[in-house]
Amino acid sequence: DAGITQSPRHKVTETGTPVTLRCHQTENHRYMYWYRQDPGHGLRLIHYSYGVKDTDKGEVSDGYSVSRSKTEDFLLTLESATSSQTSVYFCAIRTAQGTEAFFGQGTRLTVV
Amino acid sequence: DQQVKQNSPSLSVQEGRISILNCDYTNSMFDYFLWYKKYPAEGPTFLISISSIKDKNEDGRFTVFLNKSAKHLSLHIVPSQPGDSAVYFCAALTGANNLFFGTGTRLTVIP
Numbered sequence: 504d505a506g507i508t509q510s511p512r513h514k515v516t517e518t519g520t521p522v523t524l525r526c527h528q529t530e531n532h533r534y535m536y537w538y539r540q541d542p543g544h545g546l547r548l549i550h551y552s553y554g555v556k557d558t559d560k561g562e563v564s565d566g567y568s569v570s571r572s573k574t575e576d577f578l579l580t581l582e583s584a585t586s587s588q589t590s591v592y593f594c595a596i597r598t599a600q601g602t603e604a605f606f607g608q609g610t611r612l613t614v615v
Numbered sequence: 616d617q618q619v620k621q622n623s624p625s626l627s628v629q630e631g632r633i634s635i636l637n638c639d640y641t642n643s644m645f646d647y648f649l650w651y652k653k654y655p656a657e658g659p660t661f662l663i664s665i666s667s668i669k670d671k672n673e674d675g676r677f678t679v680f681l682n683k684s685a686k687h688l689s690l691h692i693v694p695s696q697p698g699d700s701a702v703y704f705c706a707a708l709t710g711a712n713n714l715f716f717g718t719g720t721r722l723t724v725i726p
Contacts, residue, residue: 534712545621545704545718546659553712561713593658597714602647604714606658 506530509594509607516614522581524610526594528574534597535577536604537561537569539590546593552577584614618642619707621717629725634692636720638705641686645707650679650690653702653719662703663690695724 506529516522526535537549538561548561550569558569566588568580581588591611595604620639628634638648646667651659665672665679665688672679678691692699705717 536714538716543624543718546706546716548713548715551713562715595658595714597712602664602708603649603661605661606651608658609656 507594507596507605507607509592509610511610512608513611514613516584516612518585518614519583522584522612522614524579524592524594524612526577526579526596526607528577528596530596530598530605531574532596532605533574533599534604535571536595536597537567537577537579538593538595539563539588540593540609541590549579549592581612584612586614588612589614617718619705619715619717621705621720623720624718625721625723627723627725628695630697631694634690634695634699634722634724636690636692636703636705636722638688638690638717639686640688640707642707642709642715643683643686644709646710647708648679648681648688649706649708649714650677651704651706651716652699653704659704692722695722697724697726700724 508527510525536551538546547563552558552571570578593609594607597604649664650662653659663677681688702719704719
Protein backbone atom coordinates (compact mmCIF):
# COMPACT_ATOMS: atom_id res chain seq x y z
CA ASP A 504 0.00 0.00 0.00
CA ALA A 505 1.23 3.45 -0.90
CA GLY A 506 -0.26 5.05 2.23
CA ILE A 507 -3.18 6.72 0.53
CA THR A 508 -6.71 6.66 1.92
CA GLN A 509 -9.91 7.97 0.41
CA SER A 510 -13.02 8.76 2.41
CA PRO A 511 -15.83 8.06 2.26
CA ARG A 512 -15.64 4.89 0.16
CA HIS A 513 -19.29 5.11 -0.80
CA LYS A 514 -21.75 7.98 -0.74
CA VAL A 515 -25.27 8.61 -1.95
CA THR A 516 -26.36 12.23 -2.05
CA GLU A 517 -29.18 14.30 -3.45
CA THR A 518 -28.97 16.66 -6.41
CA GLY A 519 -28.05 20.16 -5.34
CA THR A 520 -26.27 19.23 -2.13
CA PRO A 521 -22.58 19.95 -1.50
CA VAL A 522 -20.24 16.98 -1.22
CA THR A 523 -16.61 16.79 -0.14
CA LEU A 524 -14.35 13.82 -0.79
CA ARG A 525 -11.11 13.48 1.11
CA CYS A 526 -7.77 12.05 0.05
CA HIS A 527 -5.21 11.51 2.78
CA GLN A 528 -1.61 10.39 2.27
CA THR A 529 1.11 9.41 4.71
CA GLU A 530 3.92 9.44 2.10
CA ASN A 531 4.65 13.18 1.99
CA HIS A 532 4.43 13.08 -1.81
CA ARG A 533 4.34 16.42 -3.56
CA TYR A 534 1.79 15.75 -6.28
CA MET A 535 -1.82 14.76 -5.71
CA TYR A 536 -4.50 14.14 -8.32
CA TRP A 537 -8.24 13.65 -8.49
CA TYR A 538 -9.71 11.53 -11.31
CA ARG A 539 -13.14 10.27 -12.16
CA GLN A 540 -13.72 6.96 -13.89
CA ASP A 541 -16.73 6.51 -16.17
CA PRO A 542 -17.57 3.81 -18.71
CA GLY A 543 -16.24 4.71 -22.13
CA HIS A 544 -14.15 7.57 -20.76
CA GLY A 545 -11.50 5.86 -18.71
CA LEU A 546 -9.84 8.00 -16.07
CA ARG A 547 -10.23 11.73 -16.54
CA LEU A 548 -8.24 14.28 -14.58
CA ILE A 549 -10.37 16.70 -12.56
CA HIS A 550 -7.80 18.74 -10.62
CA TYR A 551 -4.29 18.25 -9.38
CA SER A 552 -1.99 19.80 -6.82
CA TYR A 553 1.75 20.38 -6.96
CA GLY A 554 2.12 21.60 -3.39
CA VAL A 555 0.31 23.13 -0.43
CA LYS A 556 -2.15 25.73 -1.74
CA ASP A 557 -0.95 25.06 -5.32
CA THR A 558 -3.60 23.50 -7.51
CA ASP A 559 -4.56 23.48 -11.17
CA LYS A 560 -7.42 22.35 -13.36
CA GLY A 561 -7.56 19.15 -15.31
CA GLU A 562 -9.68 18.01 -18.24
CA VAL A 563 -13.06 17.96 -16.50
CA SER A 564 -12.88 20.56 -13.73
CA ASP A 565 -16.27 22.25 -14.22
CA GLY A 566 -18.45 21.80 -11.15
CA TYR A 567 -15.53 20.80 -8.93
CA SER A 568 -13.20 22.68 -6.62
CA VAL A 569 -10.22 21.47 -4.61
CA SER A 570 -8.17 22.55 -1.66
CA ARG A 571 -4.84 21.50 -0.22
CA SER A 572 -4.07 23.24 3.05
CA LYS A 573 -1.73 20.48 4.25
CA THR A 574 0.67 18.22 2.36
CA GLU A 575 -1.23 15.12 3.41
CA ASP A 576 -4.79 16.14 2.50
CA PHE A 577 -6.36 16.93 -0.86
CA LEU A 578 -10.09 17.68 -0.78
CA LEU A 579 -12.45 17.53 -3.75
CA THR A 580 -15.70 19.47 -3.40
CA LEU A 581 -18.80 19.32 -5.51
CA GLU A 582 -20.48 22.61 -4.66
CA SER A 583 -23.90 21.50 -5.90
CA ALA A 584 -23.96 17.87 -6.94
CA THR A 585 -25.61 16.87 -10.22
CA SER A 586 -26.54 13.44 -11.58
CA SER A 587 -23.76 13.75 -14.18
CA GLN A 588 -21.27 13.67 -11.31
CA THR A 589 -22.27 10.15 -10.39
CA SER A 590 -19.00 8.33 -10.82
CA VAL A 591 -16.11 6.56 -9.16
CA TYR A 592 -13.51 9.04 -7.94
CA PHE A 593 -9.86 8.15 -7.52
CA CYS A 594 -7.11 10.05 -5.80
CA ALA A 595 -3.47 9.52 -6.77
CA ILE A 596 -0.13 10.67 -5.36
CA ARG A 597 3.28 11.01 -6.94
CA THR A 598 6.74 12.10 -5.82
CA ALA A 599 8.45 15.07 -7.42
CA GLN A 600 11.14 12.78 -8.89
CA GLY A 601 9.06 9.72 -9.71
CA THR A 602 7.02 8.99 -12.78
CA GLU A 603 4.45 6.52 -11.50
CA ALA A 604 1.45 7.60 -9.46
CA PHE A 605 -0.11 5.51 -6.70
CA PHE A 606 -3.85 5.31 -6.42
CA GLY A 607 -6.33 5.09 -3.61
CA GLN A 608 -9.14 2.56 -3.49
CA GLY A 609 -11.71 4.93 -4.94
CA THR A 610 -14.95 6.57 -3.79
CA ARG A 611 -18.20 5.56 -5.42
CA LEU A 612 -20.49 8.60 -5.49
CA THR A 613 -24.13 8.38 -6.52
CA VAL A 614 -26.14 11.56 -7.00
CA VAL A 615 -29.91 10.92 -6.99
CA ASP B 616 -10.41 16.16 -26.28
CA GLN B 617 -8.72 12.94 -25.25
CA GLN B 618 -4.94 13.23 -25.56
CA VAL B 619 -4.37 9.54 -24.89
CA LYS B 620 -6.49 7.02 -26.77
CA GLN B 621 -7.03 3.31 -26.51
CA ASN B 622 -9.15 2.33 -29.48
CA SER B 623 -9.78 -1.30 -28.49
CA PRO B 624 -12.20 -1.53 -25.57
CA SER B 625 -11.61 -5.25 -25.19
CA LEU B 626 -9.20 -8.05 -26.09
CA SER B 627 -9.42 -11.82 -25.56
CA VAL B 628 -6.32 -14.02 -25.65
CA GLN B 629 -5.63 -17.68 -24.95
CA GLU B 630 -3.48 -18.48 -21.93
CA GLY B 631 0.17 -18.77 -22.89
CA ARG B 632 -0.15 -16.58 -25.97
CA ILE B 633 0.93 -12.97 -26.39
CA SER B 634 -1.35 -10.08 -25.45
CA ILE B 635 -0.75 -6.80 -27.27
CA LEU B 636 -2.46 -3.69 -25.98
CA ASN B 637 -2.22 -0.50 -28.01
CA CYS B 638 -2.29 3.19 -27.20
CA ASP B 639 -2.09 6.35 -29.32
CA TYR B 640 -1.41 9.89 -28.19
CA THR B 641 -1.63 13.34 -29.69
CA ASN B 642 0.70 15.48 -27.56
CA SER B 643 4.33 15.27 -28.66
CA MET B 644 5.42 16.92 -25.38
CA PHE B 645 4.71 13.92 -23.18
CA ASP B 646 7.83 12.96 -21.18
CA TYR B 647 6.86 9.52 -19.89
CA PHE B 648 4.34 6.87 -20.74
CA LEU B 649 2.95 4.42 -18.24
CA TRP B 650 0.74 1.35 -18.15
CA TYR B 651 -1.62 0.59 -15.30
CA LYS B 652 -3.68 -2.46 -14.49
CA LYS B 653 -7.03 -2.26 -12.75
CA TYR B 654 -9.15 -4.92 -11.11
CA PRO B 655 -12.82 -4.25 -10.23
CA ALA B 656 -13.39 -2.25 -7.04
CA GLU B 657 -9.68 -1.43 -6.72
CA GLY B 658 -7.52 1.51 -7.67
CA PRO B 659 -5.23 1.22 -10.70
CA THR B 660 -1.78 -0.23 -10.02
CA PHE B 661 1.38 0.72 -11.86
CA LEU B 662 2.87 -1.87 -14.23
CA ILE B 663 5.63 -0.42 -16.34
CA SER B 664 6.78 2.89 -17.80
CA ILE B 665 8.97 4.21 -20.58
CA SER B 666 10.75 7.49 -21.08
CA SER B 667 10.05 9.40 -24.28
CA ILE B 668 13.74 9.08 -25.19
CA LYS B 669 13.61 5.28 -25.20
CA ASP B 670 11.86 2.91 -27.58
CA LYS B 671 11.61 -0.20 -25.42
CA ASN B 672 11.44 -1.15 -21.76
CA GLU B 673 11.12 -4.66 -20.44
CA ASP B 674 10.14 -6.01 -17.02
CA GLY B 675 9.61 -9.73 -16.78
CA ARG B 676 6.65 -10.74 -18.89
CA PHE B 677 5.81 -7.11 -19.70
CA THR B 678 7.43 -5.07 -22.48
CA VAL B 679 6.43 -1.61 -23.58
CA PHE B 680 7.35 -0.31 -27.04
CA LEU B 681 7.27 3.35 -28.03
CA ASN B 682 7.11 4.64 -31.60
CA LYS B 683 7.42 8.39 -31.34
CA SER B 684 7.06 9.11 -35.02
CA ALA B 685 3.70 7.33 -35.03
CA LYS B 686 2.78 8.61 -31.54
CA HIS B 687 2.00 5.04 -30.60
CA LEU B 688 2.90 2.71 -27.78
CA SER B 689 2.06 -0.86 -27.03
CA LEU B 690 2.23 -3.24 -24.09
CA HIS B 691 3.18 -6.84 -24.76
CA ILE B 692 2.45 -9.53 -22.19
CA VAL B 693 4.17 -12.85 -22.82
CA PRO B 694 3.05 -15.42 -21.86
CA SER B 695 -0.44 -14.29 -20.90
CA GLN B 696 -1.89 -15.75 -17.71
CA PRO B 697 -5.49 -15.84 -16.42
CA GLY B 698 -4.46 -13.52 -13.58
CA ASP B 699 -3.62 -10.88 -16.17
CA SER B 700 -7.34 -10.47 -16.90
CA ALA B 701 -8.08 -6.86 -15.96
CA VAL B 702 -8.58 -3.42 -17.47
CA TYR B 703 -5.33 -1.88 -18.72
CA PHE B 704 -4.88 1.87 -18.91
CA CYS B 705 -2.26 3.71 -20.86
CA ALA B 706 -1.13 7.02 -19.33
CA ALA B 707 1.16 9.90 -20.26
CA LEU B 708 2.99 12.42 -18.10
CA THR B 709 3.73 15.97 -19.20
CA GLY B 710 6.53 18.23 -18.05
CA ALA B 711 3.89 20.22 -16.19
CA ASN B 712 3.15 17.06 -14.23
CA ASN B 713 -0.29 16.43 -15.66
CA LEU B 714 -0.96 12.71 -15.87
CA PHE B 715 -3.46 11.80 -18.58
CA PHE B 716 -5.09 8.41 -19.04
CA GLY B 717 -6.69 6.57 -21.92
CA THR B 718 -10.10 4.94 -21.89
CA GLY B 719 -8.80 1.49 -21.04
CA THR B 720 -8.78 -1.96 -22.65
CA ARG B 721 -10.36 -4.93 -20.92
CA LEU B 722 -8.10 -7.96 -21.33
CA THR B 723 -9.55 -11.42 -20.87
CA VAL B 724 -7.11 -14.33 -20.78
CA ILE B 725 -8.90 -17.58 -21.51
CA PRO B 726 -7.58 -20.64 -19.68
